[in-house]
Amino acid sequence: MIDLFQYQRRPSSVVHIGAIDMGGDNAIRVQSMTTTDTNDTEGCIAQAERIIKAGGELVRLTTQGIREAENLKNINAGLRARGYDTPLVADVHFNPNVADVAALYAEKVRINPGNYVDPARRFIKQEYSDEEYAQELHKIEARFVPFINICKQNHTAIRIGVNHGSLSDRIRNRYGDTPEGIVESCMEFLRICKKERFSNVVISVKASNTVIMVRSVRLLVDRMDKEDMHYPLHLGVTEAGEGEDGRIKSAVGIGALLADGIGDTVRVSLSEEPEMEIPVAQHLVEYVTKRQGHLVVPAERYANFDYLRPERRRTVPVRNIGGGNVPVVITSKEGAKSDYIYIGSELPKDIDERKNYIVDYNVHASVAAEHPALHLYPIFPSSAMPFITAVEADLKFLVLQFGTPSEEYLACLKQHPEIVVVCVSNHQNRLADQRALAHEMMIHGICNPLVFAQMYRHSDKSCFQLDASADMGALMIDGLADGIWLMNNGDLPQSVVEETAFGVLQAARLRTSKTEYISCPGCGRTLYDLRETIAKIKEATEEMKGLKIGIMGCIVNGPGEMADADYGYVGAGPKRVSLYRKQQCVEKNIPEEDAVERLLKLIREDRENGIL
Numbered sequence: 001m002i003d004l005f006q007y008q009r010r011p012s013s014v015v016h017i018g019a020i021d022m023g024g025d026n027a028i029r030v031q032s033m034t035t036t037d038t039n040d041t042e043g044c045i046a047q048a049e050r051i052i053k054a055g056g057e058l059v060r061l062t063t064q065g066i067r068e069a070e071n072l073k074n075i076n077a078g079l080r081a082r083g084y085d086t087p088l089v090a091d092v093h094f095n096p097n098v099a100d101v102a103a104l105y106a107e108k109v110r111i112n113p114g115n116y117v118d119p120a121r122r123f124i125k126q127e128y129s130d131e132e133y134a135q136e137l138h139k140i141e142a143r144f145v146p147f148i149n150i151c152k153q154n155h156t157a158i159r160i161g162v163n164h165g166s167l168s169d170r171i172r173n174r175y176g177d178t179p180e181g182i183v184e185s186c187m188e189f190l191r192i193c194k195k196e197r198f199s200n201v202v203i204s205v206k207a208s209n210t211v212i213m214v215r216s217v218r219l220l221v222d223r224m225d226k227e228d229m230h231y232p233l234h235l236g237v238t239e240a241g242e243g244e245d246g247r248i249k250s251a252v253g254i255g256a257l258l259a260d261g262i263g264d265t266v267r268v269s270l271s272e273e274p275e276m277e278i279p280v281a282q283h284l285v286e287y288v289t290k291r292q293g294h295l296v297v298p299a300e301r302y303a304n305f306d307y308l309r310p311e312r313r314r315t316v317p318v319r320n321i322g323g324g325n326v327p328v329v330i331t332s333k334e335g336a337k338s339d340y341i342y343i344g345s346e347l348p349k350d351i352d353e354r355k356n357y358i359v360d361y362n363v364h365a366s367v368a369a370e371h372p373a374l375h376l377y378p379i380f381p382s383s384a385m386p387f388i389t390a391v392e393a394d395l396k397f398l399v400l401q402f403g404t405p406s407e408e409y410l411a412c413l414k415q416h417p418e419i420v421v422v423c424v425s426n427h428q429n430r431l432a433d434q435r436a437l438a439h440e441m442m443i444h445g446i447c448n449p450l451v452f453a454q455m456y457r458h459s460d461k462s463c464f465q466l467d468a469s470a471d472m473g474a475l476m477i478d479g480l481a482d483g484i485w486l487m488n489n490g491d492l493p494q495s496v497v498e499e500t501a502f503g504v505l506q507a508a509r510l511r512t513s514k515t516e517y518i519s520c521p522g523c524g525r526t527l528y529d530l531r532e533t534i535a536k537i538k539e540a541t542e543e544m545k546g547l548k549i550g551i552m553g554c555i556v557n558g559p560g561e562m563a564d565a566d567y568g569y570v571g572a573g574p575k576r577v578s579l580y581r582k583q584q585c586v587e588k589n590i591p592e593e594d595a596v597e598r599l600l601k602l603i604r605e606d607r608e609n610g611i612l
Contacts, residue, residue, distance in 0.1 A: 007291040018087035018107030023232030029265040030281040031058035032274040038068035054278040060089040062524040072105035108157040118168035164207035179216040204234035210253035232264035242271040249507040255470025258288040294428040299436030312479035322449025330485035402436040451483035459491040476508035519551040526553030527571030
């Protein structure tokens with residue numbers, strides 16, 4: 001069972017991948033994937049070299065067919081001739097024969113259980129009897145075992161890479177489009193590996209939805225433990241997007257798992273040049289693993305907390321905080337969109353009577369008397385608990401951290417349901433420390449809402465966004481947060497702090513505040529100019545709040561990974577695009593130059609007709 005309050009790496013077996021080892025006590029490896037045509041030997045070598053120089057420890061290349069698989073021999077030789085021993089990973093979909101060839105020339109081969117033997121999913125409904133299902137599993141074993149034998153002979157590692165977006169129709173019909181289905185798709189292949197005594201295996205289970213991704217990995221770890229499997233795990237959020245949104249989304253999902261010691265290699269999937277992914281992955285790994293050896297958090301786990309299938313903590317709402325309300329955003333001094341603004345003991349010059357302000361408890365009465373039209377709410381440090389009763393307000397904030405004597409604060413919270421707890425921490429492992437307070441409250445039946453506050457000292461925007469997202473990820477996924485309050489004592493505009501808070505909530509699927517773009521990072525399969533297209537679509541749709549648009553370079557994960565997107569833009573052929581509404585293809589093989597405008601036309605017509 002995962003220890004919620006002490007950071008330690010999950011024990012895993014060691015896998016040999018060419019010149020490096022993964023898992024066990026080895027460092028968490030970082031990697032990326034080329035976007036060049038795998039037939040372009042020099043182009044692939046040059047891009048792989050940029051990834052390696054950025055710090056990439058593995059380089060993955062798409063291998064659509066036998067020709068691409070065979071050219072891995074030339075790419076591998078070219079890199080070795082330049083003095084690099086970085087392992088190459090072949091990425092295979094749809095054709096197991098390609099995997100057989102790739103295993104001869106790459107140090108690791110990734111196969112996708114959703115389309116290795118099962119046909120490409122068509123989203124059809126079909127009932128399987130137990131006998132029919134067993135026959136399908138036999139087909140998989142009959143085809144997979146020869147590939148395992150090739151890998152044994154060539155000392156090639158295998159990555160079993162399950163994507164939420166490409167689950168087979170067989171799995172979807174038996175288990176649904178669920179984390180349980182994702183896990184079973186993986187376990188079918190792992191059981192064969194174990195039966196064949198092949199242990200050079202790495203696993204990934206990914207989704208573009210961070211909640212599904214984190215829950216699937218947690219379930220997989222639990223299932224493997226029960227079946228005495230300890231394979232290393234590859235972490236990633238598929239189709240995370242680009243820029244700040246892609247980084248925040250990746251950090252929420254990957255950070256939530258790294259924080260619990262899960263993960264042996266990381267790939268951050270950004271719709272940017274592949275070498276740009278490496279510093280992001282490195283930062284996440286370094287930030288989380290520095291918790292190793294932290295002071296013990298002497299906490300008790302709430303008995304009814306379900307780590308594998310967490311639900312939102314039950315709270316009694318206080319105004320718009322807690323209960324069934326979306327988590328609120330609190331900012332300091334200013335905030336264009338925030339629900340509450342902390343102003344300390346002084347009112348800002350540009351006071352706005354429409355906004356909600358949090359003030360220090362000792363000036364609340366005087367400020368409220370001078371400005372009776374303002375929405376003012378007091379905040380108390382834990383040392384001021386005796387004064388809470390004396391202050392009149394239908395909403396009060398109390399700052400607590402784990403370790404505050406429970407006999408004091410528990411009695412206070414039970415007596416004052418109007419209090420919202422603001423949980424802070426200066427612990428080396430702030431996640432564990434803040435989790436501890438939440439579990440202590442749940443153990444004692446406290447239903448006051450809980451806001452998590454994080455303080456940073458950053459002048460670099462990317463570092464701030466990655467750290468805040470990684471710290472908040474597990475708290476959000478665990479269902480503990482009724483609000484988020486980010487603060488930064490460095491040289492960053494307050495607007496960055498505020499936008500990051502909203503971005504974290506959206507990445508955790510808790511609150512939508514802007515258009516979301518589910519875009520793949522691109523690879524040698526990409527059939528149109530991905531980055532230019534993303535820019536065009538974003539420019540035309542960024543004001544469509546709440547809309548989700550999937551932008552996929554090819555069909556590999558297209559309709560499936562866009563499961564919760566409203567619209568999809570998917571490469572269908574060279575410079576040809578198909579458009580989707582949900583998972584339904586509505587226009588096929590549109591010329592690339594017309595596709596963006598056709599997508600916008602589809603959205604406009606649907607809105608006019610009340611479809612979305």
